[in-house]
Amino acid sequence: AHSCCCVPELLLLPLPKALVHGQMGSFAVYLRDFHLAIVWCCIFWSLVASAADPGQSTSQPSREPHEHLVIGALIPEQATTSGKLVANGFLSAIQDVNYRADILPRYKLQPIMRDTGGDTWLGFQHAASVIGEGHAVAIVGPGLSRVAKVVSPLASRCQIPFVTPSSTSLFLSLHEVHQFILQLCPSSRVLSQVVIDVIREFGWTYVAVIKSDGEHGENALYHMDQFAAQQGLSIIKVVDIPVYSGSEHQENRTAVVETLKRKMKCLVALRAHIFVLSVLSHQLELVLQAADDLDLIGEEFVWIIDSIESPEELMRPKLLKLLQGSLGISTSLPRSTSKWERTHKIKDTSIYQLYAYDAVWLIARALHQFILDGNSLYRRHLPGVEGSPKLYELVDGQLLLDYIRNMTFEGVSGTIHFDRETGERVKTYNIVNMFNGSFSIVGKWSSAGSSRQKRLDMGGQYPYPRWYNGSEVTPADRDVSTNQVIAALALISEPYIFYSNSGGNEEFSGYLIDMMNELSHAVGFNYSLTVWNGSYDDALSYISQGNHPYTLVVADMTVTAERSKVVQFSQSYLTVQMSLLVERPSTETAAGIWGFLAPFSYKVWLLVLGFFLFGAVVLRVTEAHRRKHPDLKFGESLWISFSCLFGTHEDDKVTSVYGRIWLQVMLLTLLVLTAVYTAMLTGFLLSKELKLDVAELQDLLNQPVGTTPGTSVFTYLRDIEGLKNIVPVSIAEATPAIVNGTVKAFIFDRPSVQHIALHNCSVYVTKFQFHPSQLSLAFQRGSALLDPINKQMQSFWESGYLNRLYDRHFVWFSECEDPDKPHMLPQINIEEISGIFIVLAITVVVCFVGHFITKRWLPSLSDVCVGTNSNKHYDRLWALEEEKQRDSKAMTNNSIEGLYVDVTYDTNSDSESVIE
Secondary structure (H helix, E strand, O other), rough: OHHHHHHHHHHHOOHHHHHHHOOHHHHHHHHHHHHHHHHHHHHHHHHHHHHOHHOOOOHHHHHHHOOOEEEEEEOOOOOOOOHHHHHHHHHHHHHHHHHHOOOOOEEEEEEEEOOOOHHHHHHHHHHHHHHHHOOOOEEEEEOHHHHHHHHHHHHHHHHHEEEOOOOOOHHOOOOOOOOOEEEOOOOHHHHHHHHHHHHHHHHOOOOEEHHHHHHHHHHHHHHHHHHHHOOOOEEEEEEOOOOOHHHHHHHHHHHHHHHHHHHHHHHHOOOOOOEEOOOHHHHHHHHHHHHHHHHOOOOOOOEEEEEEEOOHEEEEEEEHHOOOOOOOEEEEEOOHHHHHHHHHHOOOHHHHHHHHHHHHHHHHHHHHHHHHHHHHHHHHEEOOOOOOOOOEEEOOOHHHHHHOOOOOOEOOOOOOOEOOOOOEEEEEEEEEEEEEEEEEEEEEOOOOOOHHHEEEEEOOOOOOOOOOOOOOOOOOOEOOOEEEEEEEEEEEOOOOOOOEEOEEEEEOOOHHHHHHHHHHHHHHHEEEEEEEEOHHHHHHHHHHOOOOOEEEEEEEEOOOOOOEEEEEEEOOOOOEEEEEEOOOOOOOEEEOOOHOOEEEEEHHHHHHHHHHHHHHHHHHHHHOOOOOOOOOOHHHHHHHHHHOOOOOOOHHHOOOHHHHHHHHHHHHHHHHHHHHHHHHHHHHHHHHHEEOOOOOOOHHOOOOOEEEEOOOHHHHHHEEEEEOOOEOOOOHHHHHHHHHHOOOEEEEEEHHHHHHHOOOOEEEEEEEEEEEEEEEEOOOOOOOOOOHHHHHEEEHHHHHHHHHHHHHHHOOOOOOOOOOOOOOOOOOOOOHHHHHHHHHHHHHHHHHHHHHHHOOHHHHHHHOOOOOOHHHHHHHHHHHHHHHHHHHHHHHHHHHOOOOOOOOOOHHHHHHHOOO
16 A cells, blocks of 8 residues: 555455454454454555655655646657657656646646647647647747747737747747747857857957758857857858758768768868857767868867757767867756756756756746736637637736746756846856867856856866867967068948048948958958058059059959059959939829729720620620510610619519529629729829839930049940030039939949938939949059969858858848839739639620520420419410409509598687598
8 A cells, every 4th residue: 555545445345244244253353353453554554654755656646636737749759869858858847747746736737749740830730739629728849940930920829838948049039029939948149159259268260160051050150140240250161061860870971971071171271270060969970070081170270069968978989089179068957957867767868858848847837826826727719710720819828928937946957047138048058178088167158147258257167178189278260371461552432441530540340341351360461451542543553563562452443454454353352233323203192183093904994894885785685585574675784784883783673594693793793893993992092103213324314424533433434425424423422412413313333322322311222233343352463462362262252251241231221211112003904804704704605505595495494484384374474463453453543532531720729630
């Protein structure tokens, strides 16, 4: 016996018949007493045993559950390597919560788990099923970010909190978009911040990133790029690693390594020494093996692994050798985690399994406090679409969500606490150093800090990292065998170069400055800039003279044949086209006095008119043989046809079968035409039409046109026939010159004119572009740096760095309304509504054929339509009906003739008296 619940069963053990019926001797009494003594000893022993060692008891404490609370789970159990572990963590937490008598004492958690398989549509279906059919009050999952984004609108509509244990996308933490999604696993933004803080701690500014090709790698790169730009760090190369399954890695190991080597070969030429590795766990060893084959692992190099689920997963001899001297980011787990693993007899723990376990406890604790405060879990059904699962909303779901967000407790994955401003979980990470086959913690990082110094704690109580060769001297981030200092001329042209001089402190920034910093890091040179106030051509002429230290021009310099005779150009860093900056056009209402006709083209209006006339003809033909309305002429059928538009037609005048069929099809056609017309008319009345004076270059012939003098654009425009009035206008003078009418348009490269129109709504850039040009750096002829810079520029193009740099500097969101957006709605043409007229044509054929068949070959069928069997019988019934009407009329007249009214006025009274 293990419980008091067994007492009734023990007391009902079979007794001898004599004891039951009271026929007892002394021996029988002895047997009865002995039997009861044994029973009570068993009960006493079970109570003592339970009190002495409650942990040995496997049964649940005595409590009577009053109601089940359903907790759903959406887990990619078969799609990911850790899916089964996450499922085990979820089920273990459900059992542990139900065992605890102090958490939800009147309730019992009931799990409903669905395998999403990593499919977004399947995940959405399962989420709707768990909410609608399972009546879940909260859901753990989804496990993948792409699935979580799809089910987020469903969660918000039904107000069901979703706590995801493994989705890392930053966008899920945006409350205004994904309000009911909580991430227990920190987002990729947090991990990226850890990596950048570690890099800056060691003074490195020049790194390459190797990432997995997919959502995980893309999110990591996006945030790293953002943090790197803020802290002056250069990500000079990004290598995408194909995503293979774990089985593919094992079966085709040699082929996979060769593929990775081809992908990573470009890293050798970069001379970078710091590599950030953001790949899936089963890709780690193969990527490092490919790097070792390329001689990218050694005493000069440092590898940083951005996410280690647990350092124990790295305890493989070959992998530890490849990781010698590297750094890793791993989750900081409390001591209670190891105790939890021993209690549940778990050997291979995944961090996501711990997150799933804590997710259930987070929901359970919040529900416990929610119910304890007197709140209700009332559900209300939502109107749905026929065929879709029935859904409901949790009326106080928003309140329950707030309880979950405000919950704080110590879980097996660390402290569970959400930041109120960012909505993300406050998380702590260990900075791990791998050396000589083991790992050691060399620092801690906490997301609670507001600056790098407050977030990252390295040194002091922690040992300094040991690098590949055992040295504590921090390796350099690049090969600096070349250390030249180049004097360069800078032509200030926003947005390529921004310049400020405050108190003698010159500051340069912009697209070209970021690119030059990357080049100097990669090639290994330093440079100094001097502002050049002359023209582009004068700057090229100056550096070609050779009697001064300046050997480079940094500017938005266009490559031309004439300039190439004076200097040498590097490989192009950008291709631009010329664009027109003109005065912003005025707008006027699109609908004039005849605006109500605008939705349809004139052909459609003619077709509609023909439709009414043709409809009258069809009605006249189909009703011609009817005797009930022998006077239904063409004019009356025309009236019936037109009155269908307003619903005032008379149905009783159309009595034939085919006439009524035609009438219903007419009404359907008019319904479609009316709906289209109403929608289009609303748009036309509210739309505006642009008055464009200048749309392309041909509109500027014989007009004054402005551009910057001393540039290739000025030379090009001067040679165009018809553009005779070229006015020298600087970029700063462009807007006043256009507004004042000095020039009709200002022509320059598109990034420059877009920057002018960015915050100035009096001008705008047209869509028209022409004359593509290559922009390059200009070197003094014979420069030794030209060749290595060209190679590095080629690497920039291959890695996509220049494209990302362009997006960072030249993709803007204007404060002004975009006049290039369509303001006029297109007219409806015949082709767009031809389908309904095809239906009309088919109906006409059916009605005409049916009408003539029934009239000529099936006259009895025609008469049945009005309730008779033959024309003769119909004539007889009609005559009888007319005779009845005449008799009724005569009787009415006779009754009226026998009735009279006499009205007399009483002159002696004040009022009139009516006497009948």
